[in-house]
Amino acid sequence: MKTKLLLSTFLCLLFANAIAQDKTTVSATSSDISDNLDLRAVASIFGDSKDLEDFEYRLNNPKAAISNLDLNDDFQVDYLRVIESIEGNIHLIIIQAVLGQDQFQDVATVELEKDNNNRTHIQVVGDVYMYGNNYIYEPVYNFVPIIYNYIWISNYRPYYSPWYWGYYPRHFYVWKPYSIIQYRNHIGLHINFNYRYDYVSNRRCQLAYGNYYSRRGNYFERNYPNRSFGSRNQGYSNRYELNRSRSVRDVTYGSNPKSSVYSRPRTISNPNTTQPDPIIIGDIPVYNSNNTRSGSTREINSGNSNTRNSGGVRATSGGRR
Secondary structure, three states: OHHHHHHHHHHHHHHHHHHHHHHHHOOOOOOOHHHHEOHHHHHHHHHHOOOHHHHHHHHOOOOOOOEOOOOOOOOOOOEEEEEEEEEOOEEEEEEEEEEEOOEEEEEEEEEEEEOOOOOEEEEEEEOHHHHEOOOEEEEEOOOOOHHHHHHOOOOOOOOEOOOEOOEEEOOOEOOOOOOHHHHHHHHHHHOOOOOEEEEEOOOOOHHHHHHHHOOOOEHHHHHOHHHOHHHHOOOOOEHHHHHHOOOOOOOOOOOOOOOOOOOOOEOOOOOOOOOOOOOOOOOOOOOOOOOOOOOOOOOOOOOOOOOOOOOEEEOOOOOEO
16 A cells, blocks of 8 residues: 555656646747737838838738737737828828727837938837837838828828727728737748848938927827837837847848848948849739828827818728727
8 A cells, every 4th residue: 555655646746747848848929019020020011001001901801801900909910000291302191099989009110301312211110118219120122112102292281090999991800819829920921032131230210200299199008118119128128139049030131031030130321232133922802992081181199180081981890990
């Protein structure tokens, strides 16, 4: 009897030790809020958009699922609205997550500047709260995007999204966020690697953004100051540094679509930095927008627009927004 008891105790200890070893050796890759919106995908669809209404359409197209953000934790991917601020030869295109009635959070900006030689420079910049300081990509398109010709016309008026909480375009319906691993695998199919995405560390439109900063949407930041990138990832200045420290990185250039190869960041003063040869993972699907843009212009701020477009639908608990 004593022998059986000792044997049973030994087996229990052995099994418990095996479980303990399994817990210490198997660990999941940590995730971050910024994992849920790849700015290269944002740059990719911007280059394929005909105007900012079309750009907003592509950001929120459920079939493409460019965004995976669910900041308000309602198990539904947040709608991303687009608003625009213009200062001289600079266009600030702001992407805001709609989190509730009069509740908006800036997530990124697309910043365009035309120089004295009539060349357009573009940067896609992650919001500092979401992505850390100076997380910036400069897309290099292999053609002049149609949207460039559109926004530089003399009688151009700033775009301000007519959509808001509970009232969205007909094509939009809610969907549940992917897991981070699923999103990484998915988003690689929606980044056009015929284009190039240079990581840089300097913002071109710093003054213009500084003038806009006091009007930015920061609802989530104000309510959760301890969830800033710096608080979430101490020791890393931005998402680029964080990503380089991970064993699993974003899909990028290389012979393997899931390669973890990363090019070094370059500065704006060195535009001739070489990049690895791109591969084609997949083309961005082209969708036509049937929405009618509101004809009115408004001052850029983080408040709500009460203009309703007759092509929209209200959100329902059953799924469609």
